[in-house]
Amino acid sequence: MKAAPLLLLALVLGTSLVSAQTPVLSPPDSVRRGEPGFAMLSPLSAGSKASDYTLSVRYADGSASPAYQGFFAPGSSGGREVPSAGPSAVVLRAETLMFLFSAPVNAALGPAVMVVYGPGGVPVGEAGFSVTDRVFSREDLYLDSALTGIRIDPDPRKTEQALRYQAVLASADPTAVFLDGGFVKPVETERRTSVFGLRRRYVYFSGEVDVTTHNGIDYGCPTGSPVIAAGAGRVVMAEDRIVTGNTIILEHLPGAFTIYMHLDTMAVPVGAVVARGAFIGTVGKTGLATGPHLHWEFRIRGIACDPEALVGLDKIPSIRRMIPAIEGG
Numbered sequence: 626m627k628a629a630p631l632l633l634l635a636l637v638l639g640t641s642l643v644s645a646q647t648p649v650l651s652p653p654d655s656v657r658r659g660e661p662g663f664a665m666l667s668p669l670s671a672g673s674k675a676s677d678y679t680l681s682v683r684y685a686d687g688s689a690s691p692a693y694q695g696f697f698a699p700g701s702s703g704g705r706e707v708p709s710a711g712p713s714a715v716v717l718r719a720e721t722l723m724f725l726f727s728a729p730v731n732a733a734l735g736p737a738v739m740v741v742y743g744p745g746g747v748p749v750g751e752a753g754f755s756v757t758d759r760v761f762s763r764e765d766l767y768l769d770s771a772l773t774g775i776r777i778d779p780d781p782r783k784t785e786q787a788l789r790y791q792a793v794l795a796s797a798d799p800t801a802v803f804l805d806g807g808f809v810k811p812v813e814t815e816r817r818t819s820v821f822g823l824r825r826r827y828v829y830f831s832g833e834v835d836v837t838t839h840n841g842i843d844y845g846c847p848t849g850s851p852v853i854a855a856g857a858g859r860v861v862m863a864e865d866r867i868v869t870g871n872t873i874i875l876e877h878l879p880g881a882f883t884i885y886m887h888l889d890t891m892a893v894p895v896g897a898v899v900a901r902g903a904f905i906g907t908v909g910k911t912g913l914a915t916g917p918h919l920h921w922e923f924r925i926r927g928i929a930c931d932p933e934a935l936v937g938l939d940k941i942p943s944i945r946r947m948i949p950a951i952e953g954g
């Protein structure tokens with residue numbers, strides 16, 4: 626039997642799954658600022674609809690997260706039990722509902738509470754976890770007059786594009802259940818010209834300053850370098866935009882998107898379903914870019930988190946040691 630890679634991924638990220646008769650919500654022990662986490666609710670009765678379930682997080686400062694859509698892991702074990710060889714029984718079922726959520730880069734540190742709401746908005750599970758700190762660096766970026774214009778000049782087309790972009794990122798298609806493991810890096814380079822969560826000061830041509838958070842990772846690569854899909858997903862945007870240039874958005878799970886910006890060429894149309902590693906375009910410097918690079922972003926219900934937090938996780942050898950019975954077979 627083939628174990629569900631996404632369930633393994635969640636276990637690697639620290640979620641503990643227990644066997645029980647009434648649904649138990651299993652959060653990860655902790656999530657770092659700006660990083661994703663999986664939670665599971667199990668077991669659900671047969672015939673449950675994943676789209677009836679959402680998860681919300683309340684942070685220590687009282688702020689609330691968006692509602693994260695539940696989904697059944699692709700490649701689940703089909704309802705059969707998968708016994709663990711370890712001391713505590715690990716049971717994976719098709720009825721295990723999963724949630725992918727993320728802590729914002731500025732999430733309040735300390736104890737947080739997650740609540741799952743079921744059919745009719747009734748709470749069906751609650752669990753605590755903690756948000757831990759992560760240090761983000763800073764940089765200044767000096768823009769010439771042309772790049773300053775791209776960033777700050779009012780333009781109705783920019784507004785129209787921004788509204789459509791926000792609408793895509795705010796959507797959550799319950800049928801978009803594609804992710805079947807960790808991410809791969811979308812370009813073959815280790816050269817990061819800007820990192821995730823960087824506090825960036827834009828210094829405009831006029832000398833004015835605007836402070837933002839860098840919501841993705843920039844990989845410096847020559848124009849024309851191939852860009853691949855970080856994970857299996859469906860193309861929900863492939864468009865030439867003023868600020869971000871040629872931009873592709875993939876939906877991997879309901880409401881969970883990776884974004885690829887400043888592309889020279891785009892090779893996939895909206896609606897196409899792509900496998901992890903599929904060629905989707907080439908690196909360029911279209912839009913607001915000071916040189917050829919890929920800006921890669923990962924957003925869950927609109928909240929940016931570190932895309933590299935999911936890179937290569939289904940390959941780490943500790944999975945085999947943790948749950949040998951699942952990894953085998």
Ligand SMILES: [Zn+2]
Nearest residue numbers: 841842843920
């Ligand atoms: Zn960037």
